[in-house]
Amino acid sequence: MGGTHAEMARLLWGPHPRPARGPRPTLDLDRIARAGIEIADSDGLAALSMQRVAARLGVTKMALYRYVPGKAELVALMVDAAIGPYRAAGKPRNGWREHLEEWGRQLLAGFQRHPWMLDATVGPRIMGPGELSWLEYAVSTLDGTGLSGAERMDAAVLLVGHVREITQQARAAGPTGDPETELGAVLGDLMREHGDRFPALTSALISTARSGGQNQAWEFGLQRILDGLAALIDQRAC
Amino acid sequence: MGGTHAEMARLLWGPHPRPARGPRPTLDLDRIARAGIEIADSDGLAALSMQRVAARLGVTKMALYRYVPGKAELVALMVDAAIGPYRAAGKPRNGWREHLEEWGRQLLAGFQRHPWMLDATVGPRIMGPGELSWLEYAVSTLDGTGLSGAERMDAAVLLVGHVREITQQARAAGPTGDPETELGAVLGDLMREHGDRFPALTSALISTARSGGQNQAWEFGLQRILDGLAALIDQRAC
DNA sequence: ATTATTAGTGTCCATTGGACACAGTTTCTT
DNA sequence: AAGAAACTGTGTCCAATGGACACTAATAAT
Structure with a gap:
């Protein structure tokens, strides 16, 4: 593990000075975060691995560790990039x-x-x-x-x-x-079988049926x- | 993976008939769930592995798979056992x-x-x-x-x-x-350094100080x- | 006694996050 | 111009993980 809170703060809040010597980096934190976001968006967070992120960027998994101390930090970056800053849209005269x-x-x-x-x-x-x-x-x-x-x-x-x-x-x-997914169907079966043990719930669900x-x-x-x-x-x- | 929703429902809602043939089981779902809960309580969910649960029960990791299709189902059992049924304590005359x-x-x-x-x-x-x-x-x-x-x-x-x-x-x-944990300290540093970008938050935190x-x-x-x-x-x- | 089932074990495997040494690249210093 | 210093990406290695599967031993019905 490489994840102290201080490292996390440095990573999220910068600054990230380009080092003066050495080869130019192929990647940057933004591209890495975006690659991770794309994976998580389409396949969920469980499908996010350093390998997949690296593959999507055309690079070896270990290359990522030059930018990010560990997976936890990558995820933190993804979160902040995905939500982004809030941009107020409404007119400022509202309450x-x-x-x-x-x-x-x-x-x-x-x-x-x-x-x-x-x-x-x-x-x-x-x-x-x-x-x-x-x-x-x-x-x-x-x-x-x-x-x-x-x-x-x-x-x-x-x-x-x-x-x-x-x-x-x-x-x-x-x-x-x-709820017509498999989960919804299973839940329906469940209530049909054990509904009598949960009368208030059953009645609430029935009276709900289609309400939005x-x-x-x-x-x-x-x-x-x-x-x-x-x-x-x-x-x-x- | 062994986790369809239907299996999960059968596991959580039973019944769990003792099979007629074969050697008697050493474990049961309750003991397994409780062992998992003890581990998660003391070391967090990240520290929960099939190995550790099995070890605590004096059994091999693979033995658990005779009772539980996979880790996800084990966790579901743990949740339901940990929260348990609600027992209303108040007098029924209240609103x-x-x-x-x-x-x-x-x-x-x-x-x-x-x-x-x-x-x-x-x-x-x-x-x-x-x-x-x-x-x-x-x-x-x-x-x-x-x-x-x-x-x-x-x-x-x-x-x-x-x-x-x-x-x-x-x-x-x-x-x-x-918030005198390391996390709290890091957050404090953060606000001290970037506080001017978040005036409302800063003022809210200052005026909070000690209020409960x-x-x-x-x-x-x-x-x-x-x-x-x-x-x-x-x-x-x- | 034989046979169908079931329980726990041991072995094996793919995948994971991560450590580390190494070779190639770029810039600073002399 | 020539090192030296710093840095990048790669390759290799490792421990731990969840899980598949074959095997042996135990139990009960026939």
Whole structure:
């Protein structure tokens, strides 16, 4: 292993000065990260190996270790490159709620473009500049709302959690959107056989049937969180 | 690989009839799962290998494959055994909010007892009876609140997402609770060096300083979600 | 007693992440 | 111009991993 946190920070945050001597490098961190992203996008994070990344770049696996101390660092680079910096699109005259809503939608879109980011962002880790810019924006929208610093952070984290959960659900449902994957079929069988042990669940699922799929779940959670925030902010304002 | 979803379901949901012929098995699924849990509890999911589980049971690695088709299935068993069925503790006269609050606290406690469950529950998968009983309870508390089936499910999922996010934060902060781990130190350095690029974040962190750590974040998100739910329920009731 | 099953073992294999020595390339110094 | 220094990509090697498969021993039905 080559992965201390300090190395990770240096890699994510630079600078990366081109060394003065020696042959010119064939690769750079950006190309490596993009190659990894392409693999993970199409075949999932489990299919990501140093070999495959190297092969895609026309280079030996060991060449990568000249740029990256280990696989964990490569994945961290991929995450930060895949999510990129947040670019606010809305007009700046809107209130915090509109901004956070748009922000959440874009974050969700990012996660769904790169579902492997779910697996890559579990556990303690160091965020890169891109990822941090997302957090920065979310927290900044809550400036002047009367929330404390910790509360503004907590609110952002709460939204991130929701985005992650929805991404996970969407991935389970498969790309079609409805649970007619094999997993969905197995789950159906399961409920048909053991449904009586889970009456509330069964009734909830039946009454659900067709009501909008995961998009509904996303909107529901988003609005509930924003409502909860609004309630607190209003209460503080009085 | 030996892991179709159907096999996973059979393994998690049984039945597991003792075969009539042949020597008596030395192990059973429960003991295997518990051995795995002990390893993951103490050394993390990354340290879980078939070899180590087998060694702890005094048996060869290949013996495990008589019980479990593959590692993925073993992990699924571990998850369901670790979280276990939900046992409602509160008096049944309370309202949905109290029940959900207690439920969330217990779920969080479970995740913090077995932090590796975070890594083990990413991606599409089949839930076991234990896990499903937690979902069942959460959904059942919302019966009769005027929420639709889908909404009741979404509410439960929302809370699970929050629990997961908090667990992740707590794990990053380390067992002490404050960010004085190496990771925390590196993050501090990072903000000291690049803080000017993230003014809102910096100010939020400074004003945070000492305000309660991750417990605060947990309570904040929990109450925000419950407030949001209450708002919707009240609105439906009118 | 024979036979069908089943359980645990031992051996083998491909793949993985990574360590390390080496040869070739480029720039700085003398 | 000529080393020397620093660096790059390659080739080889290794331990550990999940898993396939054949084999022996144990059990119960016939």
